[in-house]
Amino acid sequence: MITTPNPNGGKPRAAVWGRLRGQGDRPGLALLSHLDTVPADPSDWSVPPFSGRIAGGYVWGRGALDAKGVAVTHLMTLIELASSNQRLERDLLFIATPDEETGGRNGAGWIVANHPEILEGIGYLLTEGGGIQAAAPDETTHAPIWGVALTEKTPCWLELRAHGRGGHSSAPTGEDAVPRLVAALDKIRRAESPVRVLPEVEQMFAALAPIAPEWDRAAYLNLSGTLERDEGFRRRFLDNPGQNALVRNTISITYLEGGPATNVAPSIARAQLDARLLPGRTCAQFAAAIESLIDDSTIEIEEILSFASRASSADTPLFRAIEAVAVRQDPRGLVVPRLIGGFTDAHWFRETGIVAYGFVPRTLSAEEAEGVHGANERIAVETLTKGIALQIELVRAFDAIEAAEHRKQAEPVE
Template sequence: MTDESHETISLIEDEAVRITQELIRIDSTNFGDGTGPGERAAADHVMTLLQEVGLSPTLIESEPGRANVIVRLEGADRSRPGLVVHGHLDVVPANAADWSVDPFSGEIRDGMIWGRGAVDMKDMNGMILANVRHMARTGTRPPRDLVIAFFADEEAGGTYGAQWLVTHHPELFEGCDQAISEVGGYSITVPEKTTGDPVRAYLLQTAEKGFAWIRIRATGRAGHGSVPNDENAIVRLARAIDRIDAHEWPREFVASVTKLFDGVTELTGVERDDERIEEFLPLMGGARAFVAGTLQDSANLTMLDAGYKNNVIPGSAEAAIDCRFLPGHQDLMLDTIRELAGEHVELIVDKLGIALDAPTESAFVDTMREAILAEDPGAHLLPYCLSAGTDNKALRRLDIDGYGFAPLRLPADLDFAPLFHGVDERVPVDGVKFGARVLKRLLETC
């Protein structure tokens, strides 16, 4: 590598870190109820960064303050299907009192960039922008068209972001058949089966669970708190909640999970016992929580709403439930919840996101593997299923296969999954620099 190329790489790395910090410092909290600052300030900053290097991005608001930014880079071979490279600009709320640092400081401490959005996903946005700016400055044309997108509202299902754009402006993604975004491409460290030496495996998100954000509403007979009532809506709701909470969802290893486990076994020599899978999960390292969430469907109570006065029995009571289902399980999960809820309890679906399952073997997957290995020789790329969801769900409506590939080389002892939406969210500076280099290789060879 020449001195000039060293300087080029260093510039991209430094810009990725700096832009990550700048975006964290812009409060783009999404409370999920229409309140909050929105994404406009972050989108304006992205627009400036792209315009500075001569690009002509488009800013589109679905509602005032709910801003999305799109720019297309023409590829050398425009007959090939394009690639969507996307991130989201919103973040979940952060209670500053719980944090060790100001969650919107973007502070660098102990080799980490701290702040809300550090891993979800302003780090990837920084990597994307640093590389796009480099391509624009140098006149580098990607092998095929790149649609660079920064969406609003991912943290609330994409109603004002990716879902809205796919519905109202599908032409923005015309000709594209693949996409990359969060939450994959990061490393876990496992012991090599022969020597016991640590070896890194990077997890490529090829599948993700679907979600159903639902409410169950129990109805009964309203009345005075002093009068016996055997049709109490709150009691009916409580019984429904108890049945749903006690339900043991059957375990099933979908294809992407099986391939991940098989890959880890091949690397480590550790055979798994499907009846005692909990003993195998520690090999997943920082991805353990994500992987554990993909072994079965799940339904978690998140909110309650009942009553308005201590001496009044209400006529209805509601609970919100976050349901996550494996590919192919959508109808089964909703039918099961209805059955468990029982008589006098209605199921209301507020938002529904499909499960995804993209090909695990293709020329593009090979290109992602090669980009990783070029920066980390001896590493491995393994498919996995994400327990959460991404904006790839919206793009799938346009027949675009989405992958989670936000590359990060992580310390072996970093418990990575809990950082998402967690207190003291942070990302290694070296990890962001590594990701910027990998992403450069991918965008230049995709």
């Protein structure tokens, strides 16, 4: 266990880790999860949100999906492999951290900076951010999709502070903080970000082309070109919020603060924005663009959280191991590289040169997936147990495929 800082004061928090030593010297694999969660309002839940109750074939509770369920999957994988008579060739590292939901600076980021010895010899990492989408009922045209996150959008959290003349609200001055803030937010809400298709997104949709609707297959094979020249496809594609977020910077207005009472015009009003930027643009550049857009010198803009996004290559033994396991599970299985709109702790490790993928080998229903950060978060016991078995299979497959590739490279050329 490692104690980590608590920026809010009070007791330090903890990260948990353990290492299973392999018998070889090739780069090891880390399994990363996090133990913190977002808040939960008990009034929205049908069970106490931190009870971990098992009922109706599900484990219920905040973190069941994000990401204590992942931590359980990883820990059981480590325990099962440690008790096996078949030793791995490489080291396997389990690590579960705090602070991921608020950016990870005092969790994974702090560990990377202050305890690099824990990561010694680690070359690969698996964490949250991807998983398995089950085959559709029409089995002749659909296949299970194994989505592997190679990169993620850059978070850019901003606070806007509007200043004005405070006083009694019965005599508005036209220079009040709240109307100024509302006007600025309206400009932000109406702004439309340009479309930009990253190579990872182009690759993702090309991989999905075989199972796309027949009329969209050619478009998926050339996504950027089709979005430029086919207005009908462009409109249909961008009308899907998830797809829109893959090719654009997005902004959500998530927090507002005004006066203390209905009859008080405050001298300051605040709003917070959660922007997610495509890799290649910094938060500072984005904040400057917002400042230019609102064009109001009475409004301050402060960066709350941001970090640069990194990408990992799909041309690795670990990606090929995922492909091998997917085909063993179902010959129709497709392994698809992904860009994700959220953020994980993977970027802290990519910055050190570790190949980091967002992938947990579990299949969630659409209803289950809605529980992430929502009420009644839960995971099926069957999903959890199958996920552990698949994670063990994947670790062994990676160990075997990398060993085979290593032997092949070492063979003399005749």
